[in-house]
Amino acid sequence: MAQHYDVVVVGAGFAGLMAAKTAGEVGLKTALIEMKHDITAQRRADTQMILPMGEDYLDDRILFNSATGLMSFAHNGLSFKYEGPHRNIYAFHLYSVDGNCLRFGIAAEQKKRGDRGRIAIALDKSKAFASLLNQAQAAGVDVFAGTTVKDVKKSNGAVNVIAHDKTFIGTFCIAADGANSRIAQVLGFNKNRGYYSSMNVLGYYMRNLQVPDPDTVYYVIAQYEKTGVITALVPRPYENEHAVVFICLDCRVDLFKFYEYFTRETNLPWFKNAEAKLVNSSCGNMWSTIEKPFKDNVLLVGDTIWCQESENFGALLSGGKAAMAVAYALDEGKPNEAGISSYLEFWDKHFFNSPHYKRDQIMGNYMLGAILNNQEIGYLFSKLNMVLKASIHPYTLFGELGQALGGVVPEIQKEMPQVLAGLGRMQQESPADILRDAASAGFPNR
Numbered sequence: 001m002a003q004h005y006d007v008v009v010v011g012a013g014f015a016g017l018m019a020a021k022t023a024g025e026v027g028l029k030t031a032l033i034e035m036k037h038d039i040t041a042q043r044r045a046d047t048q049m050i051l052p053m054g055e056d057y058l059d060d061r062i063l064f065n066s067a068t069g070l071m072s073f074a075h076n077g078l079s080f081k082y083e084g085p086h087r088n089i090y091a092f093h094l095y096s097v098d099g100n101c102l103r104f105g106i107a108a109e110q111k112k113r114g115d116r117g118r119i120a121i122a123l124d125k126s127k128a129f130a131s132l133l134n135q136a137q138a139a140g141v142d143v144f145a146g147t148t149v150k151d152v153k154k155s156n157g158a159v160n161v162i163a164h165d166k167t168f169i170g171t172f173c174i175a176a177d178g179a180n181s182r183i184a185q186v187l188g189f190n191k192n193r194g195y196y197s198s199m200n201v202l203g204y205y206m207r208n209l210q211v212p213d214p215d216t217v218y219y220v221i222a223q224y225e226k227t228g229v230i231t232a233l234v235p236r237p238y239e240n241e242h243a244v245v246f247i248c249l250d251c252r253v254d255l256f257k258f259y260e261y262f263t264r265e266t267n268l269p270w271f272k273n274a275e276a277k278l279v280n281s282s283c284g285n286m287w288s289t290i291e292k293p294f295k296d297n298v299l300l301v302g303d304t305i306w307c308q309e310s311e312n313f314g315a316l317l318s319g320g321k322a323a324m325a326v327a328y329a330l331d332e333g334k335p336n337e338a339g340i341s342s343y344l345e346f347w348d349k350h351f352f353n354s355p356h357y358k359r360d361q362i363m364g365n366y367m368l369g370a371i372l373n374n375q376e377i378g379y380l381f382s383k384l385n386m387v388l389k390a391s392i393h394p395y396t397l398f399g400e401l402g403q404a405l406g407g408v409v410p411e412i413q414k415e416m417p418q419v420l421a422g423l424g425r426m427q428q429e430s431p432a433d434i435l436r437d438a439a440s441a442g443f444p445n446r
């Protein structure tokens with residue numbers, strides 16, 4: 001006989017671990033199911049920052065106590081204790097391959113404000129997973145690693161979560177199985193979602209990069225084989241070490257070849273003495289955002305519901321909020337949609353219909369490389385040589401950029417009008433239109 005749980009959480013990334021830990025701590029009988037054998041292993045590419053710091057996202061604020069490791073959300077008290085090293089990040093600079101640079105903050109200036117000047121923190125995500133897992137287990141959560149879920153079915157008012165060799169029964173299920181969610185697929189969500197493309201990533205750890213500042217994040221936007229490739233160089237919380245990822249929305253692009261080109265042939269002299277170790281990769285589907293993340297007593301959280309990514313912030317917060325909604329529903333004796341309505345309200349008010357965030361716009365930085373060539377990107381960045389507000393906010397950065405652009409439009413119109421035409425295309429055309437060709441090479445799990 002399968003054991004009956006209050007909630008079965010599927011996926012042990014940040015969203016699922018936070019959901020399971022929170023559910024366990026408020027007294028729910030909780031199972032956590034993860035297909036990886038070692039939950040603490042960081043298998044998917046991620047530059048491992050918590051962002052944004054010092055700014056709101058989802059109408060909440062993430063706080064980090066550098067002395068104790070307590071990470072908490074200011075508006076609802078959800079928290080976990082991170083036991084591992086961290087590094088403050090103070091600025092974010094976007095480069096073109098010819099070395100022109102657009103600066104969101106200057107690290108030396110931001111550092112004068114201490115922790116309050118940071119725009120993100122870099123963690124060791126394996127250690128964060130270990131911390132959350134320990135806290136979930138201490139709260140009595142049953143953990144099933146090495147277990148892959150293939151189906152969910154509602155029957156007799158409960159959810160059957162069907163893995164390859166076992167079935168779990170929960171009054172509720174929280175689906176935290178990421179961007180390629182099997183659960184979103186089997187529940188039929190993907191049938192009606194827009195599919196943009198599959199995001200292909202190679203992830204390295206590199207030592208001895210000669211970047212201008214050790215506490216600044218660098219993104220390089222390139223056009224390569226007629227599409228955009230982004231290289232992100234993010235300090236790790238270890239001396240002289242960076243997480244470096246190469247990201248492309250067209251799976252036909254050979255990122256190993258791009259790596260050779262990028263580290264040897266561009267104007268960026270950062271890689272001369274670098275020691276690089278390939279550590280992971282990923283291929284995540286970019287679906288349009290889910291409007292209502294609930295069906296048949298399954299609540300969906302984290303990357304499962306966002307377009308492209310929830311960010312670690314959104315994964316932790318949505319996981320915690322979903323667990324609290326389930327706890328309320330069971331306490332109230334309403335094991336149904338009405339019971340978990342606080343989660344749906346959170347999603348609708350603070351993201352899906354929020355005036356602050358334009359859904360699916362997060363793809364903007366990839367569009368730039370798909371539309372403008374390297375010379376045009378370099379030219380654009382050379383015109384924007386003022387220092388913009390220190391920030392690495394995934395949804396508001398492009399607004400800042402738009403404002404800065406305002407002042408130089410007449411000059412660009414005179415010198416390189418095709419740049420303005422390209423930026424206009426980004427405004428007018430849908431990402432689906434711009435990415436149509438790339439999408440034809442992707443792997444949608446519809």
Ligand SMILES: Cc1cc2nc3c(=O)[nH]c(=O)nc-3n(C[C@H](O)[C@H](O)[C@H](O)COP(=O)(O)OP(=O)(O)OC[C@H]3O[C@@H](n4cnc5c(N)ncnc54)[C@H](O)[C@@H]3O)c2cc1C
Nearest residue numbers: 011013014015035046047048049149178302303310311312
């Ligand atoms: C290249 C790259 C860099 C990024 N860098 C950052 C960053 O620096 N900061 C930031 O905030 N965000 C970053 N993100 C986004 C961030 O990684 C995600 O938003 C976040 O990890 C989402 O967490 P999650 O728990 O929802 O999903 P995931 O972390 O993907 O976790 C899903 C879990 O479910 C498991 N799973 C999947 N299918 C099944 C199944 N059928 N059965 C059982 N288990 C299953 C997986 O093994 C996995 O452990 C980055 C993303 C990419 C692609």
